[in-house]
Amino acid sequence: MDFGFSPEQEMLRKTVREFAEKEIAPKVNWMDETGEVPMDIIEKMAKLGFMGVLVPKEYGGLGMGHIERMILLEEIGRVSPAMANTVQVHHLGISPIAVFGTEEQKKKWLSPLAKGEKIATLAVTEPTGGSDVLGMQTTAKLEGDNYIINGRKCFITNTHIASVIGIAAKTGEGPKGLSVFVIESDTPGFRPGRKENKFGLRGCNTGELVFENCKVPKENILGKEGDGLKIALVSISNVGRPGITAGALGIVGRCLEEAVRYSKQRVLYGKPISDLQAIQWHLADIYMDYETSTLLTYRAAWLRDKGERCDAENAMAKFWATEAAVRCAQKAMAVFGAYGCMKELVPQRLLRDAWLFISGAGTSEIMRIVMARQALSMA
Numbered sequence: 203m204d205f206g207f208s209p210e211q212e213m214l215r216k217t218v219r220e221f222a223e224k225e226i227a228p229k230v231n232w233m234d235e236t237g238e239v240p241m242d243i244i245e246k247m248a249k250l251g252f253m254g255v256l257v258p259k260e261y262g263g264l265g266m267g268h269i270e271r272m273i274l275l276e277e278i279g280r281v282s283p284a285m286a287n288t289v290q291v292h293h294l295g296i297s298p299i300a301v302f303g304t305e306e307q308k309k310k311w312l313s314p315l316a317k318g319e320k321i322a323t324l325a326v327t328e329p330t331g332g333s334d335v336l337g338m339q340t341t342a343k344l345e346g347d348n349y350i351i352n353g354r355k356c357f358i359t360n361t362h363i364a365s366v367i368g369i370a371a372k373t374g375e376g377p378k379g380l381s382v383f384v385i386e387s388d389t390p391g392f393r394p395g396r397k398e399n400k401f402g403l404r405g406c407n408t409g410e411l412v413f414e415n416c417k418v419p420k421e422n423i424l425g426k427e428g429d430g431l432k433i434a435l436v437s438i439s440n441v442g443r444p445g446i447t448a449g450a451l452g453i454v455g456r457c458l459e460e461a462v463r464y465s466k467q468r469v470l471y472g473k474p475i476s477d478l479q480a481i482q483w484h485l486a487d488i489y490m491d492y493e494t495s496t497l498l499t500y501r502a503a504w505l506r507d508k509g510e511r512c513d514a515e516n517a518m519a520k521f522w523a524t525e526a527a528v529r530c531a532q533k534a535m536a537v538f539g540a541y542g543c544m545k546e547l548v549p550q551r552l553l554r555d556a557w558l559f560i561s562g563a564g565t566s567e568i569m570r571i572v573m574a575r576q577a578l579s580m581a
Contacts, residue, residue, distance in 0.1 A: 205497075207273070214270055218277040221250065226281050233284055233405025234551060239363055240405070243285065248318020252278075253292055256441075257300060261312035268440075268503040272448045276499075279452025283555040284406035286452060287562070290445025291359040295322025297441040298368050298382055298433050302424045311366055311384065323360040324368040324442070325411050326434050328353065333568050335370070335380070335434060340413065342371035342381060344420065349373075349383060351416040354395065359562075361409035362394045369411070370434050373427045380430030384422045391416030402554030439513050440506060442563035443520040447499050450523040450559045453552050454492045457530035460548050461485055461537040468539075475537075484533045491526035498522050514576035521569035527556035 207215070229240045247253060255271050257263020264270075271293065279286035296315050299307055314320040331337030340353025351371055365387040373381040385392055395410030424433055462485060465476035475481045498519035505512040531553035535542030542549040560566055 205500075207269075211270060211273060214266075215273050215277060217250075218252075218274050219280070221247075222278050222281040226278065226285055230282050230405070230551075233282065235404075237399065237404045239288060239407050240285075241363070244288070244318060244321070244363075247289065251316075252289060253318040254296075254312075254316025256293060257296060257312055257316035261300075261308055261316060262314075263312070263316035267507040268444065269500060269507055272444065272451075272499055272503045275445055275448035276452045276455070279449035280456045281452075282405065283449045283453055283552070283559070284403045286449035287359060287403055287406045287446070287559075288363075290442075290449060291324070292322050292364075293445060294437060294442045295324045295360070295364065295366065295368055297437045298324065298424050299384060301436065302382075302429070302433050303384075306421075307384065307424070315366060320365045321360055321363050322366045322368070323358055323364040324370075324434070324437060325355040325358045326370045326438070327355060327357050329356055332357070333565060335431060336377065338370065338372060338380070340369070340371040342373050342383060342418070344373075347420055348417045349420055349423070351383070351385075351391070351413040351418055353413050355411040357398070357408060358411055359406060359408050361411055362397055362407050367392075367411065368424070368437075369413070370430050373430070377431050378428040380434070381427050382424045382430045382433045383418050384424060385416065385418050389416055389418065400558060402551075402556070402558040404554075438563050439516055443516045443569075444499070444503060444506070446559050446562045447495075447502075447516070447520045447523045450520075450527040450556065451492075451495050451499050453527040453556050453559075454488070454495050454523065454530045456548065457527075457534040457552055458485070458488045458492050460552075461488055461534040464541075465537055481537055484537050488530045488533050491530050495519070495523040495526050514573050517564070517569040517572035520563065521566050521573070524556070524559045524562075525566060527559060528553065531556045 251264040254263030255266050259265040275286045275290050299311050315322050328338045330339050342349040342351045367385050370380055370382050372379055391414050393412050395412040397409040465481050466474050468475045502512050502515040502519045534549040538549050
């Protein structure tokens with residue numbers, strides 16, 4: 203068993219870390235204060251190929267694997283979980299086209315998406331259907347050569363910056379009654395709705411999408427009518443959950459760095475607080491969570507790169523890393539003491555960001571259901 207990274211993967215990590223420290227870090231406070239996405243950073247990442255890491259080279263992407271994507275998102279998430287989430291949801295929006303699209307659809311959308319000329323998202327969640335995907339009310343009715351879409355999506359990432367949107371809508375009833383369509387942001391009848399004012403992951407756009415008699419050409423359907431549930435669940439499991447996992451892993455790693463650094467600098471009772479057993483226990487807990495999250499995250503990506511189904515492994519990694527991110531941010535704040543609550547220092551932001559990762563791409567309760575299903579199948 204080889205738990206190491208290849209020289210190329212280590213070089214990727216070094217490149218992304220240097221970029222994140224140089225380009226993203228100076229924008230983090232501005233992002234947190236304004237809630238705005240720094241599009242100039244998106245453009246710079248696009249030039250390095252970050253936006254198309256999973257897209258095959260023939261369509262303008264880097265053609266890398268899921269392990270490389272985890273490296274990319276972990277390093278971005280270490281500096282800015284909000285930026286990591288923006289990028290990972292862009293990858294999520296690309297996935298249904300790359301996996302289920304026709305050759306014509308791939309040629310039309312993958313290249314500009316891989317190059318960052320267009321930003322993507324995938325819209326499934328509604329006020330009546332989040333974890334309950336079949337509870338959605340958005341409809342798509344075929345009229346001639348077009349589908350007419352009506353409905354509203356909520357809590358969608360990249361709503362106000364995306365120009366290519368995958369949308370799940372009802373074309374019938376039951377599990378075979380959902381379909382996925384690709385629309386562009388200038389389509390008549392479509393508009394972004396409310397932009398949410400979140401307490402965490404600020405600088406990552408979240409909001410509503412509104413469809414009012416939105417006319418979409420029938421050639422924009424992915425797969426065929428009734429494939430929507432499969433497309434949504436496969437994309438969320440294989441791309442959405444791992445993307446959030448990697449961002450959360452970045453938070454855990456940053457918590458460890460910040461807590462260790464501060465504990466060595468802060469002097470109490472005439473010695474660094476890192477000498478105190480109570481502080482060492484906090485550091486040990488964060489370290490253990492980081493190592494455990496790392497193993498789960500990269501094992502799931504390794505399985506995916508081998509072409510194996512890994513729904514339970516993705517769920518386990520997502521559950522553990524996101525819950526660990528909250529635990530570790532709280533422990534980092536404990537190490538910092540009162541300073542951990544100060545907005546000019548990192549721990550309080552990491553805690554706010556970590557909390558929002560828990561519900562993304564399926565709550566912890568949904569992750570338990572996925573894992574339980576796998577456990578029951580092993581008997």
